[in-house]
Amino acid sequence: MKKILAIDDNEINLVLLNQIIKLYYSDYVFLQATSGKEGIDIAVKEKPEIVLLDILMPEMDGYEVCARLKNNTVTQHIPILMISALGQNPIERTKGLNAGADAFISKPFSQDELRAQIDVVLRIKKAEDLLRKRNESLEVLIKDQTTKYLQSEERYLQISEHALEFYWEVDSKGIFSYVSPVIEKILGQKPDDIIEKIDYKTLFQLKSDKEKVSAIEESFHNQSGFNDYEIELEANGKDKLWLSVSGFSIFNKKDEFYGVRGVCYDITTRKQAEIALKKSLKKIKNYQKKLKKLNTELTLVEEKERRRIAENLHDSLGQTLSLAFIKLSSIANEELPPQAEKVFNEISGLLNKAISESRTLTYDLSPPILYELGLVPAFKWKLEEVEDKQGLKTVLIGEDQKIEIKKEYNIFLYRIVTELLNNVIKHSQADLVELEIKKEKKYYYITVRDNGVGFKKQLNKKASLEGGFGLLSITERLDSIKGHLEIDSAIGKGTSATVIIPTSEG
Template sequence: MEKHHSCINTRAIIEYFQERMPEVVPKLIEGLDPELEKLPDPQEFLMETNNWVSSTVVIRMFENAREITKDEEIAFKIGFDSATRKKLGYIQRIILLAYKNPRRSLKRVQKINDKFNRNKRIEIVETTRDSAVIRLHWFRNIPGVKDFCLFNKGIYTGIPTIWNLPPAILDEPKCFFEGDDYCEYHIKWIRRFSLKDSLLNFLVPWRALRYTIEELEKDKELLKRKFEEVHQLNIQLKEKLDELLILQEALEKSEAKFRNLLEHLPGVAVQGYGSDGRVRYWNKASEKIYGYTAREAVGRNLADLIIPPEFKPAFAKGLAIGAQAKKSGEFMPSGERILLTKDGSRVPVYSIHTVVCLEGSEPLMFCIDVDLSERKRVEEELRRYRDHLEKLVEERTAELTRVNRQLQAEILERRRTEEALRESEVRFRTIFEGAPIGIGLWDLEGKFLEGNPALTEMLGYSLEELRELDPEQLSPPEELPARQVLFEEILSGRREFFEREGRCRRKDGSLLWVWVHVSPIKGPTGEILFALVMFKDITREKQVQAEISEYQERLRSLASELSLTEERERRRLAADLHDHIGQILAMAQIKLGELSQEAASPGLRTTVGEIREFIGQAIRYTRSLTFELGLPVLYDLGLEAAVEWLAEQFQEQYGLEIRVHRDGLPKPLGEAANLLIFRLLRELLTNVVKHAQATAVEITVSRDGDFLSIGVADNGLGFNPAEIGIRAGRTGGYGLFSIRERLNHLGGYLEISSAPGRGTVATIVVPLDKKEILLSN
């Protein structure tokens, strides 16, 4: 939407109907512009004087007003009402009231209006004590209607009423909207002189001050709404974090399924223990084989439960080896063992000892035992039967006996081997088919040999299609070289496995993020037969991470923008207070001095003197408020001068001994960095006064290459920075937290070094403005 008119005009139209016909306001703003209709509150936008709209919007508002009132002169009445009720911008209002009459104020107001008029140029041809000639030159490339002329005629007619004069008499010999080159207004007003009018003109600025304060309160409400928008963004960030928690819960459920599988493995006892030998995990099969319940076993040393005395030295040695393990795998030789049960009996088992190494935690060791009692019993029965047969066939030749023994041994070994293979295949197939992540087998060229249902569902291919698929079709071209290099390193024996995150192309052409683990499967002689590959879909995790990063960056940018907007508004308010209200108060004090000298009675002089004293107090307070809002020392003299001024202020107010050290080098910084450093320095000095109980502070301002460094060191009590950080996180700590975030946004940082009894050193580091550095060089 183009910007031709300040919303001062739309606000005047809306307020006219709010005071007379509030029920028709929705109809007044109906159908103005598609962009306005998309806003949450179009009326609020049109009432905000800092906003701008196109000429089309104002034309439609006047059309709606004329349709509602059936009055062809409604635009004139709205303009007249806005002037008589002083509904102008508060800067124009103060100037009009300050200069007391139309002749002196028209030219001053016009200089202000020229900055805001984008659809016309106003020319003041001449002015006298009771008349003026004004021409409005409308821009032909911007839409305009007769209502614009009527609205301005109403304003110029009503301006004399601001000084309690009758409305002006306005004649229009030329009109742009009737074919002339411009609109020309001949304005006359009546001048009156009386003591009452003089007093009214003198006291009117106080009403202007009240209206100005009301405008400032509305600006304050606008800032509150902006902070509410930031709060809504924080709520959206929390929703994204909740989604991450849901994903974490899904992972925990997957882990629970795996634990349930281990818990109920038939005939396979699994014990988990730490490097100190204490039991961490004890499954159902362990309870059945050894007689201890999980509650009895967990927390006790495994050596005290099932390890026989003769095997304890070897077990202790194995613990030491497992505690130093850097990668997962077997750390003790597997084989048959005779272990103890709760009742003191011994049970034969086949034991496998393996260690699991996870980054950031100590190694966790597992003992996996298969009960051999039944096999041993069968073997014992066979031995007894063989002895019996030998007694029966003693007459047979030694050759027959030897052959018979060999045959029995081969049969037994084959049965054992076949049974172990069947059990192993069943376990592997169960895990393979039921795993929640994609699992497959690659040949040595990287082509699929097998794949579980989770893999085919993830990639969108059937198992037959995967076997015929060219492996390069699954990866984007830019990721193929890295994957091929890693796979070749596995085939050459230089790498045991590799894990990586990357993108994978599905059958439908879409890309998903996956975590891939590839490890070799070797034969009895160590040759690589094929590769085991596992795929896990992490697309959602990547999306959530990206969204969180984007929201964090938006929050940092919005906070910085709000801070700069706030500071500029403070400077603008300070300038307004100094240039207008301060001048008006000073002029009022001078006039009261003149009135006091001319007063006839002592009582009147006393009253006037008291009023002058009140005005003097208002002037001093206005000057102090101007300095606090505008920080002129920072913007006029620079950061280093502002630092010295701030040190003097704290030294005078709190009795601190503060010394400032400067290196004399140029330190070009942008507006945002200057303001942020000054605010942070004041925050640090305030903390010294409140908490440090210090008597002296050293401030060092120096340049280190392309960076500015400011150090603040005190001789106070000191503190533990870690504890302060935790406390700030729990209770809010918004001041330093917000400044740290804005420093990070500018590429800087804040370091705090402290210890109890040793004082505190805070260092602010920000990059200098590169453009200014080049110019200075």
């Protein structure tokens, strides 16, 4: 049975949430907790589909509860929707998201707004659970195939200790003058049917090919030796078998060549294991390709959902707020009592703030400028926002450059650059950040450069998966468009992160 957990120290809020869940999510069990500690215990035990979390609670506030849930391997995948009157404050929303919250809704809220937020979070969780399940299946498959391969190798080593092998000798004309009796067990042919009757080319089924001569033939003609030459045979209608053949030339006391002497080992078991492993590895690579494709599709679906929500916010909430402000402004010139005028001004200020915040939320979810004007204008807008909100000086180099890739991949590049800019804001202590766009030969180079404190760079300039979730996210997105990230930094000399992508998907 699927469950929804609400954590709030206010019983009235819990009753309200319970009624909403019963109304819209009748197939879910509603769980509740009146403290952070109780909520964490219930989440660990019941593993709900989503946690509705209040911020202002005694003993342990919502930020600490959120951080603890996200740091626990049992509960880290459970999405958290923060519900609080502090939601109107951008600083508090940012603090909640940094603590690990997946979404934020302000009190008081409408039932439709809460339902929409829960639907989005549950939809994203369902996609993440599907991807996680497929990753787990792939890990099980790889582990199983590795175990089977190791077992095959162990079996081969055990057989090798008692391996069947036969010795042979051919004269100067290549006719067999001797074969050991074990050949019958391996090839199913008796020595009497071979000695002085057939040559080595016939027994080893060597095809005549002037352009490609076998090592055995070269050794025979050059009167030299050879080691571990593998041949594939069909013996008496049985399954194919493989032999490892080694030999050396023999000479008489007068140093005259009179034949080749050698040994054959049955390596059929090993070759079958190698062939099976190659097939398994091919299947694994196919699974990996499918998973990468699925990851790309899930990301695109998520971005489409973000864009849909952003458009709904703009077309519905944004227009409603603007209309309310216009109607309120229509009485601005009328004479009002001082108390009414004070309230009027306060309401106007609140409406202005709500319009601004809804516009910011819309751009954070999915910037309209990206879809209307393109990548470079979206980068320019993002830099202006960073300069305005963070106080950093920003420079855009290559503003006239055009980045022509598939439209659905534009959002990938925008999110990557946004993540790099966020890293500069969080870690660099810089006062200047440059974004440079250029094209050379078959690649685009998009560089985010700062004059901050820098760090000791790795030996390998290419970003690795060990760089944390930010770099992991960037690496995964770049993999979808066949690109990669290079980072160059030194302590006290700032950091330069360059995204390199091909100019075409060919």
